[in-house]
Amino acid sequence: DIQMTQSPSTLSASVGDRVTITCRASQSISTWLAWYQQRPGKAPKLLISKASNLESGVPSRVSGSGYGTEFTLTISSLQPDDLATYYCQQYNSFPYTFGQGTKLEIK
Amino acid sequence: QITLKESGPTLVKPTQTLTLTCTFSGFSLTTSGEGVGWIRQSPRKALEWLGIIYWDDDKRYSPSLKNRVTITKATSKTQVVLTLTNMDPEDTATYYCVHRQTTIIVGAAFDIWGQGTTVTVS
Numbered sequence: 605d606i607q608m609t610q611s612p613s614t615l616s617a618s619v620g621d622r623v624t625i626t627c628r629a630s631q632s633i634s635t636w637l638a639w640y641q642q643r644p645g646k647a648p649k650l651l652i653s654k655a656s657n658l659e660s661g662v663p664s665r666v667s668g669s670g671y672g673t674e675f676t677l678t679i680s681s682l683q684p685d686d687l688a689t690y691y692c693q694q695y696n697s698f699p700y701t702f703g704q705g706t707k708l709e710i711k
Numbered sequence: 712q713i714t715l716k717e718s719g720p721t722l723v724k725p726t727q728t729l730t731l732t733c734t735f736s737g738f739s740l741t742t743s744g745e746g747v748g749w750i751r752q753s754p755r756k757a758l759e760w761l762g763i764i765y766w767d768d769d770k771r772y773s774p775s776l777k778n779r780v781t782i783t784k785a786t787s788k789t790q791v792v793l794t795l796t797n798m799d800p801e802d803t804a805t806y807y808c809v810h811r812q813t814t815i816i817v818g819a820a821f822d823i824w825g826q827g828t829t830v831t832v833s
Contacts, residue, residue: 638820
């Protein structure tokens with residue numbers, strides 16, 4: 605199985621800050637990577653697919669990048685609405701696997 | 712607009728078989744490129760992919776479930792059924808039914824999620 609490792613596990617930042625979450629795969633997954641946002645008590649929501657493709661309706665302050673084994677999710681200007689846990693997921697090969705999550709807190 | 716909703720028991724006993732139904736709308740699972748998967752989230756908050764069924768009835772399962780899991784299309788054409796045998800307290804989780812991005816390429820993210828249904832094994 606491909607292991608997905610996210611860092612940090614928890615991130616505390618202020619409104620307006622630029623925040624970056626990293627996801628590392630245990631082997632190359634090309635750009636077969638998705639990012640999800642899970643707000644408290646809700647189902648995850650797809651933000652980005654294929655490492656950098658922003659889903660319709662997702663604010664442009666959110667972006668993704670990376671290739672191979674290292675990927676990043678960036679929020680350019682943190683908003684209160686961004687309070688959530690973020691997960692990466694690889695879909696390069698079965699079984700699909702997720703990172704352990706990064707909990708984003710607003711200071 | 713694509714929607715999915717999970718239904719089934721909220722409490723099962725150890726060794727019993729869990730059967731969950733996903734009722735969906737907004738797409739046809741007979742259309743090329745479509746797929747419905749199942750993902751669960753344990754109280755530890757980890758997300759775990761369980762399996763997926765495709766428009767052509769191809770299926771993939773998580774090896775970690777050791778042949779306990781089966782995903783099938785129901786005769787209704789708008790439902791997918793997840794069966795998980797020999798339930799254990801470790802299977803306590805919220806189970807999500809998910810729609811796969813429509814593409815004939817094998818790899819695709821999950822663009823629409825159901826609200827989830829919580830199952831406790833005790």
